[in-house]
Amino acid sequence: MTRHIRNGINAGIIFGIVTIFLFMIGFTTTISDLLGQLLRNGSSIAVMGFTPGIFDLLVFLFFIGMWAGISGAKKTPDKIDTWGTVLLSSGIAGLLHGILVGGLALLVGSLLQAGVTMTVYFAQLLPDAIHLFLIGLNATSAGSFYVIFFLITGLIGGVVARTIRYGSWRQNLTAWSKNKWQAFTAWPQYQRIRHNKLNLFVVYGLLILIVFLLPQVLGQYWNYTVGTVGIYVLLGLGLNIVVGLAGMLDLGYVAFFAIGAYTVALLTAPAPHHLMWNFWVTVPIGILLAAFAGIVLGIPVLRLRGDYLAIVTLGFGQIIAVLLHSDELTAFTGGPRGVAAVGGPSLFGISLGTPEGFVYLILLAVILVIFVTIRLRNSRVGRAWEAIREDETVARAMGINTWSHKLLAFAIGASFAGLGGVIFASRNQFTGPEDYNLMVSFNVLASVIVGGMGSIPGVIGGAFTLKGLPEVLRELENYRVLAFGALLVVMMLIRPEGLLPTSRRKMEIKELHDPDGKEAGETPGGKS
Amino acid sequence: MPMLEVSDVHTYYGNIHALNGISISVEKGEIVTLIGGNGAGKTTTLRSIVGLLKPRQGHIVLDGEDLTQYKTHEIVNKGVAMVPEGRGIFARLTVTENLDMGAYSRKDQKGIQQDLDRVYTIFPRLKERRTQVGGTLSGGEQQMLAIGRALMTHPRLMLLDEPSMGLAPLLVESIFETIRSINKEGTTVLLVEQNALMALSIADRGYVVQTGRIVLQDKAAALRKNEMVRKAYLGEE
Ligand SMILES: Nc1ncnc2c1ncn2[C@@H]1O[C@H](COP(=O)(O)OP(=O)(O)OP(=O)(O)O)[C@@H](O)[C@H]1O
Numbered sequence A: 001m002t003r004h005i006r007n008g009i010n011a012g013i014i015f016g017i018v019t020i021f022l023f024m025i026g027f028t029t030t031i032s033d034l035l036g037q038l039l040r041n042g043s044s045i046a047v048m049g050f051t052p053g054i055f056d057l058l059v060f061l062f063f064i065g066m067w068a069g070i071s072g073a074k075k076t077p078d079k080i081d082t083w084g085t086v087l088l089s090s091g092i093a094g095l096l097h098g099i100l101v102g103g104l105a106l107l108v109g110s111l112l113q114a115g116v117t118m119t120v121y122f123a124q125l126l127p128d129a130i131h132l133f134l135i136g137l138n139a140t141s142a143g144s145f146y147v148i149f150f151l152i153t154g155l156i157g158g159v160v161a162r163t164i165r166y167g168s169w170r171q172n173l174t175a176w177s178k179n180k181w182q183a184f185t186a187w188p189q190y191q192r193i194r195h196n197k198l199n200l201f202v203v204y205g206l207l208i209l210i211v212f213l214l215p216q217v218l219g220q221y222w223n224y225t226v227g228t229v230g231i232y233v234l235l236g237l238g239l240n241i242v243v244g245l246a247g248m249l250d251l252g253y254v255a256f257f258a259i260g261a262y263t264v265a266l267l268t269a270p271a272p273h274h275l276m277w278n279f280w281v282t283v284p285i286g287i288l289l290a291a292f293a294g295i296v297l298g299i300p301v302l303r304l305r306g307d308y309l310a311i312v313t314l315g316f317g318q319i320i321a322v323l324l325h326s327d328e329l330t331a332f333t334g335g336p337r338g339v340a341a342v343g344g345p346s347l348f349g350i351s352l353g354t355p356e357g358f359v360y361l362i363l364l365a366v367i368l369v370i371f372v373t374i375r376l377r378n379s380r381v382g383r384a385w386e387a388i389r390e391d392e393t394v395a396r397a398m399g400i401n402t403w404s405h406k407l408l409a410f411a412i413g414a415s416f417a418g419l420g421g422v423i424f425a426s427r428n429q430f431t432g433p434e435d436y437n438l439m440v441s442f443n444v445l446a447s448v449i450v451g452g453m454g455s456i457p458g459v460i461g462g463a464f465t466l467k468g469l470p471e472v473l474r475e476l477e478n479y480r481v482l483a484f485g486a487l488l489v490v491m492m493l494i495r496p497e498g499l500l501p502t503s504r505r506k507m508e509i510k511e512l513h514d515p516d517g518k519e520a521g522e523t524p525g526g527k528s
Numbered sequence B: 001m002p003m004l005e006v007s008d009v010h011t012y013y014g015n016i017h018a019l020n021g022i023s024i025s026v027e028k029g030e031i032v033t034l035i036g037g038n039g040a041g042k043t044t045t046l047r048s049i050v051g052l053l054k055p056r057q058g059h060i061v062l063d064g065e066d067l068t069q070y071k072t073h074e075i076v077n078k079g080v081a082m083v084p085e086g087r088g089i090f091a092r093l094t095v096t097e098n099l100d101m102g103a104y105s106r107k108d109q110k111g112i113q114q115d116l117d118r119v120y121t122i123f124p125r126l127k128e129r130r131t132q133v134g135g136t137l138s139g140g141e142q143q144m145l146a147i148g149r150a151l152m153t154h155p156r157l158m159l160l161d162e163p164s165m166g167l168a169p170l171l172v173e174s175i176f177e178t179i180r181s182i183n184k185e186g187t188t189v190l191l192v193e194q195n196a197l198m199a200l201s202i203a204d205r206g207y208v209v210q211t212g213r214i215v216l217q218d219k220a221a222a223l224r225k226n227e228m229v230r231k232a233y234l235g236e237e
């Protein structure tokens, strides 16, 4: 019981702080605009009696509130989780969440009514943003509204948590899809290609050949698209190290991408610094700076796990975005207008800054990164990551320095993103704060998950699905995020190991599902 | 001088005072057992020794060196291996890969190979199943793997946390037989058990823990005759 209460309190306080933080940095406004675009194509017709902006905000806060409830209702390994205790935890989480956010609403609402300008202290606390936050009510009513709102959403989160974690429908669905998949892999043609080294060799060889001839036949538009996919593959492979190999959830990954991009931009562009360095010099600098940022972020967050790690890294991504948007820093970062005329690569006086040139450059980078990933995965470091992902405590008891290895994962993951950022900004010949929003982190994470965590072909496939497919299906642009959201949920339910899982994951799933390996009489090893 | 000297150790989980001044000592070559009921603090003691938990007070000295200043991976490298409660097998890794993890911080390829051969000699069953993933092994096989993996660190001192948990009586006996022979080959053993009868039958000395304190200590044979131990832990009248 006390454990359940404690979980609830922890989640309530953390989420209270997070929601307040999101509001203070203007994130709530941004996301409700974004949701407005996605859900309603930006139309301004009232929805269910709410002013559109307010409706969008509430949709967003609904999910945050639910997440708080889910987080509060976490499983307590050695205690019994009944409906009662789950609802208790999530209710407490929701209530605290509501009290904190409601308190803030009361505070800023009263200050606003008293005519105090808060933008002096917090640039994002514009009267409009506050009105939105107060959802058209006065300070007291908005305060009480949030208490009740988050209590209810928290409880809904509890119900969701309980249903998902204990429901039997999930096993049924999983078993069904397993069967289908097994039927497919048992298909003789598939088996033959899969298990014959020569066949595989030919298939891979052809693939590589096609990939290298492709830029010549593709037009400018498709080269651009392929390039974008390639950059997402770089990002995906980097995040794959953090999430897939070392098992840490990083939602602020876009920050490292931005660091790479701004490194090349600020060093090669004529403004704001007029440094005009050579592109190639900036590549290692961008990579190193991103890796360094990975370490700087890694040191304080490494003790966190799960949800909390995700939230703090999310905050880090937002901080970078806020800094890039900042007017004050225009002289240094180019401010909201970004940096134009970013330099491109050239070799022996020949510019590679053409769409085809960039496709080759990106392919080269992807191959390099794949090579590094494979080498790392099969090294001592890779084994340490594997152990950490499996069971951190036991990993420590095996003599593994978990702290330094997690930090290394952060740094290497970040460095891949840095490389991606350098190429990205240089190819666009421009970089601006809008390019580095939260959606990038989510898209990359989605490509890692869709593809099957830890698997390289999976990440590549995921990036194609996520960045390539929408280009093919342009019409669906506006619904892309929603569709992928839905797709992701379905994926996690029916193929938790991803589209193209690592062989290890497949093996595990397979063996867990045909338990004939169990034997009757246990006769232990040969002593007696 | 004892090999391991734990003196007046106090360990907390937040504000829960789990160890209330534990003192034990283990001589080189001994098997020492720590018995006690649920929640007595046995696991906490082992976790404190390997540095997974930091004592707030007290000292843990291994061959003259205070371990409390070191991190877990450094302590493991000084020759302390742990077979954790519930075995802690890496479920997705094969038997061989699990054993390899035990040798993680070693560089002497020859020594590693020798130890691997030794583990496979002690547990032929593991050799048969070396490509099977840990999660699909039976409980008994998992326990063998946990012990084998600890042996792969080539320890001077091996800490075992309830190796008998969840195993059939016959299997328990043979696991204990194995522990005894590992000890005979030169590894000092600190064994935590709820199965007091088995533990005392192979141990040289024993300590009884209750609510974070040592309440009794003696030679194993003497403890077996002790009135209180018989009542509380051997289930006799
Ligand atoms: N992670 C934890 N957080 C809070 N309290 C804990 C934690 N782990 C153990 N405790 C508490 O510390 C005390 C000692 O626990 P410990 O696990 O050392 O007992 P034990 O003797 O190993 O018991 P068992 O034989 O059941 O394994 C218990 O009261 C337990 O509830």
Ligand SMILES: [Mg+2]
Pocket (backbone or CB within 6 Å): B042, B043, B044, B085, B161
């Ligand atoms: Mg225990």
